[in-house]
Amino acid sequence: MTDDQELPKQYDHAAAQERWYSFWEERGYFHSEPNPVKKPFCIVIPPPNVTGALHLGHALNNTLQDILIRQKRMQGFETLWMPGTDHAGIATQAIVERRLLSEEKLSRHQLGRQRLVERIWQWKKDYEKRILGQLKQMGCSCDWQRTRFTLDPVCAKAVRETFFTLFKEDKIYRGKRLVNWDTFLQTAVSDDEVFHEPVKGHFWHFRYPVVSPKPGEPTHVTIATTRPETMLGDTAVAVHPDPAAALARAEADLQERLDAAPSKEKADLETQLDEIRRRRREMLPQLEQLRDMARDGRLLELPLTGRRIPLVADVWAKPELGSGCVKITPAHDANDYDVWQRNLQIGAINILNPDGTLNEQVPQKYRGMTVKKSREAVVADLEAAGLLVEIEDREIELAHSDRSKTPIEPYLADQWFIRMDELAQSAMDAVTDGRVKIAPDRYAKSYLDWLSEKRDWPIGRQLWWGHQIPVWYCKTATEADLQRAFADRNDVVWQRDPQRGQWLICVREGELAADAVPGHPLVREEDVLDTWFSSALWPHSTLGWPEQTPELKYYYPTNVLITSRDIITLWVARMVLMGLHNVGQVPFHQVFIHPKILDGYGEGMSKSKGNGVDPLDVIEKFGTDALRFGLAYLTTETQDVRMPVEYECPHCGKLIEQTRENRTKPKIKCKHCAKEFSTQWAEKPEDKALPRGAVVSERFELARNFCNKLWNASRFAMLNLDQFQPGPVADDDLMVEDRWVLSRLATVSQQVTDALAQYRFADAARTLYDFAWDEFCSFYVEMVKGRLQDPAQRTTAQRVLAHTLDTLLRLLHPMIPFLTEEVWQRLGQFAPQRGIDAVEPAAESVLRAAWPCCDASRQDAVIESQFARFQDVLRAVRDIRARQGVAPKTLLKFSIRCEPEAADVLRPMESYFESMANAKSCGVGPDMAPPPLCAHVTLSGMDVFVDLADLIDVPAEIARKKQEIEKLTGFIASKEKKLSNKSFVDRAPADVVQKERDSLKDLQDQMAAAREVLDRLATK
């Protein structure tokens, strides 16, 4: 480089990022191959969804992975970071479908399967490119040659093999289950993809007539519902089998709660208790009568349908609620479904079409109506029939699809399931016996709790985007036909589906022709697999399983998985059980769950809330290094990261706080310059007319400032390293500050290594921040300045400075890769060979340099405490200057009264007081008396006197001394009290008591010194 004569005062992050990322990539530093000489270290990326661009949560996730990867690479591991993206079935298809509808007014059915899938592939291509580009901008050192996608052929092969094996082992079956039906996307979604949201609704009370009531029997049964239209699918009305016992129990429970409740809640519970007592008095006879009628098999007339439905006794009907009777709609309600399972004779009627309209199971007039329309119609008709009792307003927690944001309909459908009993148990065992360690360990609990339910996993999705289920149906063949047709094939297996009376035929690879069984047509299952099915295979499928590739053998099990807590169950647990099933080994040894990034209100960031942050905005404003260091600095074990966010006005550059009100608005008027700006990325050309305001957070300033500080410290080094002569440094040549900084450096290396090994990213970042700023910059660099000008001392000073900077760069590289590389390369210009013990050529890139080992022989507690003494005195002198208002240019004269040992340490530092505090020493030792007019600071075992002659503000200094004496008096009193407390002296450990005694003595000495100075001042 020839253009580096003038180093800019500010670090140009954009230039460094561009230059060094391509430098690393071109040299193939990120690529990994199995290498028997080295130990492997492998992380598989949690594949981002191709639904959209990455947000700040991804930036955190990937930064942490890259920090570990870079550190392990420097530690000499053969390091592979496997990158890739996830097809995210429902989410991606939903986005593309929504666009199709809004821009071309086309439904997916109008477009057709093949063309829709083509569109989604195009979308995937665009976003994958954008996502991988973002990862590169973040500095991620992934092995891009190995980039995978969950739908690519390698992953598809693993999916087929897994499905085939599970099918063969009878762990996959087809069953009828109530599913969460998304009527917009026309697919089932899992429980995990459903969220509840309160909506205003009603609670309707209806009466169903009793068929031929006997004298004394009620003529009607009253039921209540929030979803009246489902009455068309009712198959029973339930009443509790033992209402008396149920009410008694409810009363007892309530009484217990009432006894324990705080007084302000008692009134409410009293009311509830009264209500239950009233029911026991007034309603019990009728409920028991209804129960008896249920036992008799009596029927009710289901209004509007002409159907007759039975009255049944079932515990689901709670006598303490509503009328005590409940309508049963097994096909459209989870609890009613359970009632059906207990009373199979009542049957189930599905009244919905997949698109959410009513089907042929309902009377003609309601067919084809949407749920909303039919609800109005049913209510009106019941009212007309005189069967509507009342309508209450009520807020209802309505289930919504996370994907389409539309209400979920519970819906009885055929589904594919994986039996979870054995698989779940294997994944639980892996964590309980420690083969997989989850950190922080509290998350192991949620993992185990979820798995212990062993709920079968519904794996089918009624989508077009995904791995199509490799099953063919055949209705007409006999088993003999199948055996004949597939006699010579061990890659075809089949099961009987008794509910539908058909064969389910699964093939390991490829397709089955429609005429594979002569005379009996085969039809392929249309549905695709749940996205998590392929994600669950990610750690081994990306390494080539089911082939026994060298990669699989070498890198599997991977070392650590880094992810966020919301997918512990969806993803982590399933990877463990699939890894165990397919490969026979856990997929990773460690799981680290990192914090979530929240906005300034403590809410999670999401696109729909409009409070997300694009990492590229942060990168542009602060730089990738600041983004990464800032995120690492915030990654503590217990806390989520709260990040107040501002918009940066593109017109005037001022920041506007993001609020709950303005964050969802597409455009905002700047309150400083009154011009408007957009908050959205321009998706259409016409949007670009309005410039976009970047979303940033002040919380990255600390890291940006730190990077700049480092840049300038490095700049200082460059300006002082010309004519650098490499060579070992003899211990005798080392000055106090050299030995001190080397000791600190050794300790810091150890602390950072330990912190990263335990995923304490914030500790590692803080340790480096404090060392680099407060010790290296504020002290070492300041102290070495003079020596660099002195030809006799210059060489040693340069060698230690270069070595210290070199080590610091290596320690910081995993967090701030670009700046460290930029400086490393420049340092290489001046000091291509460096080191203080043995001299070695510097690595061609800091990325390839060795991770600093802790050189325990350099750790020197004596030097560190001596240095602390020097720092104390320096601070005292500066303090006096500031409080006396003495101009920085005025030279101060000071003296120190202290023990001879301390004097021996401080005397060699005299020149540093001059350069760092503009203060000249007039003597150090036990006999130093305070000058006639002085300001004074007392430290443990030392008195610092600054001779101020006529400069001094005497009244101010007297006031200060008095205040100090008052403070000391208080401390001394509390110490004396403590030490005169017999139980403290007797019970506390001896060293603690001694420490207190020493401390009291010290305080008394300080008091004496302060009095002495005060007396002198007072006589003036």
Add this chain to the structure above:
RNA sequence: GGGCGGUUAGCUCAGUUGGUUAGAGCACCAGCUCGACAAGCUGGGGGUCGAUGGUUCGAGUCCAUUACCGCCCACCA
């Protein structure tokens, strides 16, 4: 309803096994353009550690109760 986490300076957060006078960054105040750095330097003000009770010679730290905030799970005809 069950579980988990949080509550420390105006804001955002540290605080290791209980042990002198509880820390940092930002913001604030005063002073500094001194040959690395104003994204800086020097000094300063600011906290009864959510509340109550307990254990202890000693509690921000351990225990119990409680309030508030957030997250996860379950349920709500």
